[in-house]
Amino acid sequence: NNEFGVTKFKEFPYVSAPHRNLMVDLVSTVENRLGSQLLPCSLPPDVQYYQNQTGSAHASLHTRSGNKPSHSQIDFILGSWIHCELPTGGALNITSLSAFLNPLTDAPNFLIELIQSSPTSLILILDLPPRKDLVLCPDYLHTFYEETQLDTRKQILEKIPEVKPYISSSLYIRSLVSPTAIMVRIETEASQPGRVEEVIKDHVDPIAKEVLGIWLDQCACGKREVGEAERAILEKRDGLIKIKTIEVDLGSNFPRLFGPEVADRILGAMRDVFTV
Numbered sequence: 643n644n645e646f647g648v649t650k651f652k653e654f655p656y657v658s659a660p661h662r663n664l665m666v667d668l669v670s671t672v673e674n675r676l677g678s679q680l681l682p683c684s685l686p687p688d689v690q691y692y693q694n695q696t697g698s699a700h701a702s703l704h705t706r707s708g709n710k711p712s713h714s715q716i717d718f719i720l721g722s723w724i725h726c727e728l729p730t731g732g733a734l735n736i737t738s739l740s741a742f743l744n745p746l747t748d749a750p751n752f753l754i755e756l757i758q759s760s761p762t763s764l765i766l767i768l769d770l771p772p773r774k775d776l777v778l779c780p781d782y783l784h785t786f787y788e789e790t791q792l793d794t795r796k797q798i799l800e801k802i803p804e805v806k807p808y809i810s811s812s813l814y815i816r817s818l819v820s821p822t823a824i825m826v827r828i829e830t831e832a833s834q835p836g837r838v839e840e841v842i843k844d845h846v847d848p849i850a851k852e853v854l855g856i857w858l859d860q861c862a863c864g865k866r867e868v869g870e871a872e873r874a875i876l877e878k879r880d881g882l883i884k885i886k887t888i889e890v891d892l893g894s895n896f897p898r899l900f901g902p903e904v905a906d907r908i909l910g911a912m913r914d915v916f917t918v
């Protein structure tokens with residue numbers, strides 16, 4: 643694999659130290675715990691690291707598939723960062739780590755996204771998106787969302803004065819997340835420089851690591867019985883979500899940020915990874 647691309651990805655450049663340290667720690671935690679089950683990143687170098695024509699937007703993408711033959715429950719892990727200089731002089735930074743399980747288990751996936759569009763405002767998405775209907779499967783709600791106490795972490799975060807709920811403009815996105823999903827916007831005053839970084843370091847960092855730990859123990863490394871018929875339903879549901887989220891997350895922003903040809907190349911590469 644492209645060493646330059648791999649190291650570049652793991653540096654999470656352009657973001658503050660607390661933001662970078664969190665993402666670096668999360669990626670290394672996942673790779674250390676699941677590494678033996680993961681194939682190296684096989685994306686082409688110009689997908690692992692890409693930019694727009696004017697060089698005002700830089701990005702990196704890193705995916706590692708689970709090695710099927712060893713009956714890994716991991717479909718793939720996806721990490722990414724995007725940095726775009728904005729005409730206003732500010733910058734948009736999006737860092738994300740998501741982990742998708744395959745139909746050998748029906749356990750939830752993992753997702754964290756930090757979207758920073760100004761020095762005083764950050765959107766945090768942190769969730770274990772369910773892979774089954776919670777009304778039809780009450781034990782699923784109990785096992786993955788009640789017993790794990792995920793709601794207490796959501797409540798801790800929402801106590802911070804600068805933390806407000808983030809309501810996605812996409813109803814589809816809202817339909818994907820769990821009842822305990824952390825979808826918040828951290829809004830600070832310009833008179834409090836460094837406050838966003840402080841909230842990341844003191845609150846977002848520990849909570850994100852706890853949620854990832856729960857996902858690794860209870861979901862990625864947990865054992866669930868999935869029957870043949872159920873496996874087919876999971877396969878269909880997982881496939882639909884992967885394709886739709888590419889459209890919702892990237893469909894409108896990427897062509898605008900990277901231009902049509904780079905956007906097509908990256909979206910094409912994502913569709914290949916998402917539909918193997």
Ligand SMILES: C=CC1=C(C)/C(=C/C2=NC(=C3\c4[nH]c(Cc5[nH]c(C=O)c(C)c5CC)c(C)c4C(=O)[C@@H]3C(=O)OC)/[C@@H](CCC(=O)O)[C@@H]2C)NC1=O
Nearest residue numbers: 722736738757767771810811812815818887888891895912
């Ligand atoms: C449960 C599943 C999901 C939830 C809950 C969810 C939430 C959101 N993500 C958004 C976005 C987003 N994410 C990424 C990372 C990324 N996503 C994919 C998907 O295949 C890939 C392959 C990559 C790496 C390249 C980028 C680049 C990007 C945006 O530009 C977009 C954004 O910041 O707009 C402000 C927001 C869109 C809706 C909204 O404006 O409210 C919203 C907050 N996104 C989920 O998938």
